[in-house]
Amino acid sequence: MTLLKIAQIGAPVLRQRARELTEAELASPEIQNFIDDLVETMHDASGAGLAAIQVYRPIRIVAIEVADNPRYPYKPNIPLTILVNPVLSPLSEDRFDNYEGCLSVPDLRGVVPRYAQMRVQAWDRNGTPIDREVRGITAGTFQHEVDHLDGSLFVDRVADPTTLTTWKEFAPHHEPGFRARVAAVVERWGS
Numbered sequence: 001m002t003l004l005k006i007a008q009i010g011a012p013v014l015r016q017r018a019r020e021l022t023e024a025e026l027a028s029p030e031i032q033n034f035i036d037d038l039v040e041t042m043h044d045a046s047g048a049g050l051a052a053i054q055v056y057r058p059i060r061i062v063a064i065e066v067a068d069n070p071r072y073p074y075k076p077n078i079p080l081t082i083l084v085n086p087v088l089s090p091l092s093e094d095r096f097d098n099y100e101g102c103l104s105v106p107d108l109r110g111v112v113p114r115y116a117q118m119r120v121q122a123w124d125r126n127g128t129p130i131d132r133e134v135r136g137i138t139a140g141t142f143q144h145e146v147d148h149l150d151g152s153l154f155v156d157r158v159a160d161p162t163t164l165t166t167w168k169e170f171a172p173h174h175e176p177g178f179r180a181r182v183a184a185v186v187e188r189w190g191s
């Protein structure tokens with residue numbers, strides 16, 4: 001397996017719309033090996049998710065996993081999930097404020113409003129259809145990753161720029177309040 005280079009904000013690839021994959025492409029050894037590399041790169045960088053477009057492949061694949069993540073210690077765990085050609089649809093108008101960061105946006109976090117309940121339709125890495133609901137903090141992670149496939153970064157959605165913070169300043173000044181909000185979101189939405 002190979003660690004892939006992660007594009008940083010300003011790289012034009014991050015502003016492209018990634019293209020859909022065909023079932024035949026997805027089944028190819030080349031794409032299956034690529035998915036292994038994407039997951040390994042996400043693990044190496046301690047990401048909660050990584051979109052193919054972030055490693056200079058503008059195709060509609062994202063990897064998501066949260067397993068006691070040191071970058072995001074308050075995030076509920078999410079088993080390793082590969083989404084191919086994902087479509088997200090809000091199931092209600094309910095939203096919450098999510099403090100986000102991104103492997104493609106070094107040392108910056110900011111508050112992004114996210115839907116609290118989303119329907120996820122996609123293929124898994126074997127081309128098997130996925131049709132499920134995600135909620136709460138987990139729904140925020142899914143929306144962040146799928147935004148990448150449309151050339152969007154979390155900074156585009158930060159409603160109040162005064163919430164922008166480096167990771168060093170996040171810990172003392174913003175994390176305690178956000179942890180309390182996360183607890184309320186998890187209480188209400190279950191994840």
Ligand code: ZN
Binds near residue numbers: 104148
């Ligand atoms: Zn990101």
